[in-house]
């Protein structure tokens with residue numbers, strides 16, 4: 001435990017998670033994160049892999065500010081500031097974006113209206129005026145082309161009646177529109193056929209930039225063929241037990257997770 | 269009986285009315301007298317003993333000495349009227365009533381198409397046409413509902429609309445009922461009789477509004493009688509004063525292949541109760557009864573609907589949405605009655621309620637009574653707060669908690685309001701909701717609904 005990867009030294013990390021503990025909120029809620037350590041620097045792509053139920057989504061949700069979970073220990077610095085005291089909407093306005101594993105359907109609210117409201121919320125936070133309609137339309141068109149989406153998407157209610165693949169595509173499309181500083185992608189690859197996986201991964205990959213940090217949560221290696229991670233972490237039972245480079249993902253694909261679990265138990 | 273004591277004021281109002289009644293045709297006097305007898309006999313419904321009124325306690329209505337209101341048209345009336353009028357370019361006719369009585373100078377009846385008769389009831393009664401005699405009071409049942417009896421006992425004024433065979437009225441016919449009591453609480457008993465012969469297409473809108481902060485009681489009855497092959501669109505906007513009581517019964521009778529669509533919107537009144545009874549009397553009649561209730565504070569609204577399938581092959585649809593804030597209470601009782609012969613009935617009912625506070629309360633009860641064997645009837649009812657997962661989705665995109673709540677509430681109600689074809693009514697509801705939820709005034713329901721072209 002507490003094993004820290006040797007990290008490239010920069011002036012300030014984008015995200016610095018130290019010994020993070022979180023439980024399901026409310027009396028008797030069980031502990032899910034049991035001491036997570038993770039540092040993401042600008043420009044880096046990190047992947048977290050792990051079996052179902054190991055706590056990957058919980059970590060992503062906690063970072064996005066979901067109040068279903070209560071942080072019981074540790075700290076999270078985002079751009080050097082305490083992330084945990086910001087509300088979910090403040091985090092989003094500060095550039096954190098979560099692409100959900102299970103995006104919710106929201107009947108009655110059009111995607112275009114919603115997205116414009118989101119873009120304007122961020123702009124307001126930055127002291128910018130509301131986005132010009134033409135500029136918005138042009139930006140949206142460009143991102144839709146990137147993700148090979150039909151424009152009819154925009155007139156549909158958010159995720160309503162979308163297939164699993166359409167929902168995931170919509171998440172990455174929104175991510176491209178929101179242009180985040182820290183992108184969290186939770187199992188974006190699940191439910192995608194191979195063509196969709198390529199398109200979506202290409203979309204995500206195009207967001208790689210020297211300023212941006214990306215955290216890809218997955219339990220298969222396949223998406224990492226398209227978005228090559230700088231670091232691969234393995235999460236077991238609410239902790240990161242191993243960190244390596246992209247080859248670790250291949251190794252996991254081959255050997256599964258059990259050998260690590262045993263390691264973990266031995267170490268404990 | 270205590271009930272009779274509670275009715276005293278209405279009985280004395282009745283005596284006054286009968287003494288002064290000019291439109292004293294024998295048949296009408298008899299209709300009123302019999303109805304009043306019935307009301308005297310049963311009195312106001314008791315929520316403890318009358319199942320139909322179990323969730324709505326009308327005792328406060330019985331206790332207040334409401335006097336029959338006077339007709340008036342002063343600056344306050346005009347201010348209210350100008351707020352609610354559709355404007356002359358958006359109506360085929362607009363009839364304005366104040367305290368239950370027709371006000372000619374505020375109304376517009378100039379541009380009626382051929383084959384359309386629209387009069388205030390008082391005038392129509394004085395002409396004593398056969399149509400009115402044959403239909404008035406024949407549909408709304410004084411035996412079933414004490415308030416119908418009370419209204420019928422007080423038939424004095426209201427609207428009479430008669431549309432001849434194969435006439436299409438392009439623009440809505442708007443009936444605007446304004447209540448404006450003086451220093452005493454008033455009661456009005458508006459009565460509407462709408463008769464469409466065969467193959468008629470028309471839109472009728474009823475608005476019930478009042479001087480804000482004033483105490484009064486509106487007890488309305490509307491009879492809608494449609495022949496065959498009609499396309500009738502109906503909308504009702506109830507935005508009474510928050511100190512008002514509003515009780516209304518609408519009785520609808522549909523001939524074969526007639527399509528009837530009704531939207532009932534409730535915003536106002538301290539206590540309101542709507543009984544909407546729709547009889548599918550001819551095969552392939554198709555009824556849609558939708559409703560939206562947006563209330564808060566200590567408001568109470570009770571919607572009772574009855575879809576009476578009397579003949580085979582009729583579809584019916586019903587969607588009621590309640591948004592309850594504060595300590596508001598809502599009641600929905602949707603009864604679908606499928607009579608023995610009504611095979612191939614296809615009826616869908618849905619009641620959805622959004623509780624915006626822990627103190628709001630909803631009672632939703634479907635009631636299916638089915639005597640035919642080859643029918644399709646479904647109903648669903650959901651009651652709950654806003655979905656936290658949806659709210660989080662908005663917040664995770666930078667939209668504030670409050671804005672997320674407002675948008676989701678708006679979208680919830682918009683599911684019904686966007687279906688309202690009468691633009692001034694839909695607009696009014698949109699504006700009301702936008703104001704209530706601090707959303708931009710230029711936001712339209714159609715911006716949110718998923719039913720239009722994309723902006724791209």
Ligand SMILES: Nc1ncnc2c1ncn2[C@@H]1O[C@H](COP(=O)(O)OP(=O)(O)O)[C@@H](O)[C@H]1O
Pocket residue numbers: 024032050051052053054055056057058059068
């Ligand atoms: N809100 C919650 N209430 C109760 N248990 C939860 C909740 N969220 C997650 N869990 C449990 O915590 C564990 C980790 O879940 P999750 O973070 O979704 O795992 P992963 O994404 O790695 O599959 C699972 O056992 C899951 O059932």
Ligand SMILES: [Mg+2]
Pocket residue numbers: 056057058101186187
């Ligand atoms: Mg998960």
